[in-house]
Amino acid sequence: MRYIFCLLFFVTLASCSPETKNEVASDHISAITVSGPLEPKPVGELVIPQKIIKQGYLKFETSDLEETYNQIQNAIKKNKGNIQSDSQQKNYNNISRNIIVRVPGQNFDAFLKAISKGVSYFDEKNISSENVTAQYIDLNSRLNTKRKLEARYLEILKKANKISEILEIEQKISTIREEIEAKEGQLKYLESRVSESTISIDFYKTIAQKESIKVSYGSKIWSAIKSGFYSLSEFLISIISIWPFIILFVVLVYFIRKRFKRKKA
Template sequence: MKNALVYFSLLFFAVSCKDAAAEAPSKVVMMDMAAPVTEEAAPAMEVAASAEAIVVNSPQKTSETKIIKTGNLRFESSDLESSFQTIQKSVTKHKAIIQNDNSGKDDYSVYRNFTIRIPNQDFDAFISEISQGVSHFDRKEISQQDVTEEFIDIEARMNAKKKLEARYLQLLTKANKVSEMLEIEKQLAEIREEIEAKEGQLKYMQSQVSMSTVSIEMYTNNASQSGITVSYGGKIWNEIKSGFNGLSSFLLGIIGVWPFIIIFVLLFIFIKRRFKKKTE
């Protein structure tokens, strides 16, 4: 019986020590929070609070997924104008915008390249419509980039910087010394610059998400549209002209360095005569 009492006493003592240790941190925190805050320590505490805000406002998953869709198409068309009219109808139907439109021709074909910005939700339908009249694509690249996490991360960091900016503005109203005011204003300028940079990133990313980009390259080898002579004799004549132009460029290059050629010739004659006299 005596041994049982001793064992029970030891067990009660161990539990009491454990409870005291568990309560100790909370008491320390209460003492720290109750301690007076001096003016010198206020800025440091504000910065520490802002760092805590960044942790609290860490990126969280949201139901809204942000996808950047892009398309890159290249194909041959027997009639560029007809193909363009078909694409333009789809552009009007889906409320898209033709951003760039470039056309021209080379020695063998006529081409027309343009960039289209189209609402994200109409991207797949638009690609399907303009693909119906194309028998073969030289290139058809469709990509989807999920930028949801990146968008949320930038937004969270921007909000944290805005909270930090608000704290510094409060400190500015309480500052009494010119040196303190200048230091706070310097910090505010840096924070505002970071906020504006992140706002710009978010606007650009949101623009890419809401409006997808489709780049289209069309070309034709139809001689009636290009106005290019594609006969064998024409090709030979083009090569002859190309060779003549190359020869002309070579001769012009020689003319440009004629003083060095003269010096080289005179030096060669001088060395040859000197060698001839020695041999005699």
């Protein structure tokens, strides 16, 4: 029986991948006789569709901010998306708005087409697609391997009699369970990025020249007043900080003038 077990063990090591060989060799419990390898061989390969992560960034000028926002809102509803963030900003010469939208991956192209209607040209337009199918397959394969390994250790646990053996096997199961949860989290994150695409939209309106001049000069005058006040404050503070040197200078001038007067007398 011992020779049969040794033969099965070495056959298992020879048939496993390098990573699995290390796991089986380190995790083998010598006190328990198990008929069969710790990790069953995969029955067949799963056919997994392409996993593509799509992202986009658009920046363009518009003549009507509210109308453009309504157009984007309609496109979001039509393509079953949602607004992740919405912010506005006003500068000297324009008013801008940034919206970050998430839409289902299959509606990405339709959404881009909808929000691009009426745009004569884009200041910036960046569209990217990242194929993560290989990464997804690798994670899925490693996850299945860990699950099968966990199942085999649970079977071994049922046959264990000694407390030391039970504790050792439970420790192995706990470690494998942590690895399974970590890989499940990575898969869920990858699937979420594939299932929902992110599009950042910057659109702005140029302020009329007269309004821009008023805002610009008003801001410059106020900035100049504040700058003068801060400069005066800094000057006074610097004088206060060197008061000993000022007193010494005054005393020296006094004695020098007094000495010259004596010479003249």
